[in-house]
Amino acid sequence: MIHELTFPISDDEITALHVGDQVSLSGVMTTARDTAHKFLVETYIRTDEPKQDLELYEELKEILAGGGIYHCGPVVAQKEDGSWRFVAAGPTTSIREEVYEPEVIRHFDVKAVIGKGGMGPNTLRANQEQKAVYLSAIGGAASLIADAVKEVVAVYKKDEFGVPEAFWVIRVESFPAVVTMDAHGRSIHDDVEEKSKKQLIGLIG
Amino acid sequence: MNVKLGEKMQEGDGTVDNLTEHFVELIRRAATDLPADVEAALVAARKNEEPGSAAEGALETILQNVALAREQSTPVCQDTGTPIFEVYHPVGLSTREIAQCAQSACAVATERSYLRPNAVDSLTGKNSGNNTGIGFPTLHFNEWDEETIKVQLLLKGGGSENVGAQYKLPDGRLKAGRDLDGVRSVVLDATYQAQGKGCAPGILGVTIGGDRGSGYVRAKQVLLRRLDEPNPDPTLDSFERQLLSDLNRLQIGPMGFGGRTTVLGIKVAVQHRLPACFFVSVAYMCWACRRAMLIVRGNKASFE
Known part of the structure; x- marks a missing residue:
């Protein structure tokens, strides 16, 4: 069974998900990778009172509440009318955001973090506390995922951060992913590593 | 490169332009499709996985992506990797000229979005923007007794x-x-x-x-x-x-x-x-x- 999820996602929808479940995402979410995560935490979270980029703060609060963050540095093309199109948009490795992600999840009430390769214990704990999930997109499925991006709604910080690092706010339809860290404290990444280690020991004696 | 294969090198028969264009087509084919044996192995793997499992779903997504990339002539993966060329050439052909054709072809293929700009200066961090640079792409040459040129290309991602x-x-x-x-x-x-x-x-x-x-x-x-x-x-x-x-x-x-x-x-x-x-x-x-x-x-x- 494939869980159809549309942003914003509710706590009940999140708790119904378990590791190994396949999901299909629709609605508006944003990309964010290394520079964007550092910016979010330093500008809005680890500060007494946000003082700069306040308009963007309001926009992001709205997109991220119940929303999704996609770890992706897309290949984009600009159309003649100036609007943008995603050409190739597979996931990038997520673990680099482990130092920021738990704070981002808690501060903005993010429900789904999407990437590749899994994340660590702090994100897993934030998932449990905040009712959120980590979803794995399929590495290398760049054309298919770009095809699921139906519209670039907005782009923020493109000139400052560069194309791969900008916040690309996108409307997706039937974006395929798999729950690999759920809100119940389970991580496929930990389970598979442990199981394959046992197998390895059995095989090499 | 001025060579008519099967004969001695001759001036100005236009083969050099053709060879660069053939290399571009080789890159396009490699980047936007999978070899039949690899796709067949992925199909067999999907059949072998537990129905409804995440493993089966991942393989299904992979196969859909391959079909779509082929249809649209877009990269299978956004990381188009290091181009590794394995060249077999007849006696007497200039490997330097073949290397130049391969490098020009990488630049053209980048312009046409078959390749992502992937060659980064290791000291400055600057991307050359066209998939050429120091030791980039990788080329190996093998002289053989045939009168044909054979080029195998592997795109290997990071x-x-x-x-x-x-x-x-x-x-x-x-x-x-x-x-x-x-x-x-x-x-x-x-x-x-x-x-x-x-x-x-x-x-x-x-x-x-x-x-x-x-x-x-x-x-x-x-x-x-x-x-x-x-x-x-x-x-x-x-x-x-x-x-x-x-x-x-x-x-x-x-x-x-x-x-x-x-x-x-x-x-x-x-x-x-x-x-x-x-x-x-x-x-x-x-x-x-x-x-x-x-x-x-x-x-x-x-x-x-």
Whole structure:
């Protein structure tokens, strides 16, 4: 069974998900990778009172509440009318955001973090506390995922951060992913590593 | 390059322009489609996974992506990797000129969005923007007795490159000695260490012997072999078959989601070594094993 999820996602929808479940995402979410995560935490979270980029703060609060963050540095093309199109948009490795992600999840009430390769214990704990999930997109499925991006709604910080690092706010339809860290404290990444280690020991004696 | 194949080099027959254009088409084919044997292995793997499992779903998504990339002529994966050209050429042809054609073709292919700009200056961090640079792309030349030029191309992405590994036998931690059983242990360990991070299910190229440099080079060259092609050495052939079955018992599965398909294939080569050295070099290729072949006969090019 494939869980159809549309942003914003509710706590009940999140708790119904378990590791190994396949999901299909629709609605508006944003990309964010290394520079964007550092910016979010330093500008809005680890500060007494946000003082700069306040308009963007309001926009992001709205997109991220119940929303999704996609770890992706897309290949984009600009159309003649100036609007943008995603050409190739597979996931990038997520673990680099482990130092920021738990704070981002808690501060903005993010429900789904999407990437590749899994994340660590702090994100897993934030998932449990905040009712959120980590979803794995399929590495290398760049054309298919770009095809699921139906519209670039907005782009923020493109000139400052560069194309791969900008916040690309996108409307997706039937974006395929798999729950690999759920809100119940389970991580496929930990389970598979442990199981394959046992197998390895059995095989090499 | 001024050469008419099968005859001595001649001036101005236009072959040079054609060769660059043939290289561009070779790159396009490699980047936007998968070889039939790799796609067939992915189809077989999907059938073999538990119905409704994440592993089956991942393979289904992978296969849909391949079909779409082929249809749209867009890259299978956004990381179009290091282009590795293996060139076989007739006696008397200038390898420098062939290399220039390959470099020009990389730049053209980048312009046409078949390749992502992937060559970064290691000191300044600046991307050259056209997939050429110091030692980039990779080219190897082999002179042969045929009158044709054969070029095999492999596009090898960074995620899989990062999980490659080299072992020095004996290995105390793995209790791996200087024999095939020891080789088996370290290949199993390399695959365990990689988990799903190299975009499993991968294809392993393994060299037993050689030095640290030649071992890795050869391990990538054997990735150009077809999955359904038996190893010409019967001992290595049976070793490959047994090891493939053992590797899939690790149950790491597609993308590391768990499952029955951890590796699609393994190709093993041997090289002579120094008495003091026994290296095992493992090159990990992601499921998107993008390889293609060009054969130039006279003025005609054909692709496989």
